[in-house]
Amino acid sequence: MVEGETTVSERTLVLIKPDGVARGLVGDVIGRIERKGLTIVAMDLRTLDADTAKAHYAEHSSKPFFDSLVEFITSGPLVAMVVEGPRAIEAFRGLAGLTDPVKAAPGTIRGDHALEIGENIVHGSDAPESASREIKIFFPDRF
Numbered sequence: 001m002v003e004g005e006t007t008v009s010e011r012t013l014v015l016i017k018p019d020g021v022a023r024g025l026v027g028d029v030i031g032r033i034e035r036k037g038l039t040i041v042a043m044d045l046r047t048l049d050a051d052t053a054k055a056h057y058a059e060h061s062s063k064p065f066f067d068s069l070v071e072f073i074t075s076g077p078l079v080a081m082v083v084e085g086p087r088a089i090e091a092f093r094g095l096a097g098l099t100d101p102v103k104a105a106p107g108t109i110r111g112d113h114a115l116e117i118g119e120n121i122v123h124g125s126d127a128p129e130s131a132s133r134e135i136k137i138f139f140p141d142r143f
């Protein structure tokens with residue numbers, strides 16, 4: 001590293017969605033996060049209520065898929081995590097792959113495990129502002 005250069009650590013909210021939990025992919029996703037060198041600093045298995053799901057996906061509230069997205073994300077237990085490390089947001093989105101699992105590269109979580117855009121295994125925050133907002137929704141007392 002160049003002298004004076006700093007790699008700022010950041011946090012991201014990761015969800016292993018109900019399809020990932022139901023299909024037994026929790027260990028696979030956690031293994032990828034750990035092997036990448038990121039650190040899990042909070043983790044909880046829970047089933048979301050509709051209000052929390054709507055708050056989390058508020059930016060999509062006008063989209064045609066919003067109702068099915070809320071129904072799916074509340075359909076069973078998910079694993080919520082706060083993941084930390086240098087450029088953790090970009091690093092986890094790289095592990096996840098593109099939103100559409102058919103287009104996601106093999107070797108990514110979605111590329112390896114999914115075919116349907118509505119059931120794409122994981123969520124990862126897409127920017128520092130959304131990470132901060134989402135972490136407050138899921139872990140209000142922790143960060």
Ligand code: UDP
Nearest residue numbers: 065069098099117118119120122123124126
């Ligand atoms: N989604 C969907 N249909 C679409 C687009 C998105 O069901 O046409 C779902 C999908 O599960 C996705 C989530 O909505 O993960 C949030 O969409 P976003 O564009 O934020 O993708 P992500 O950041 O999860 O890759």
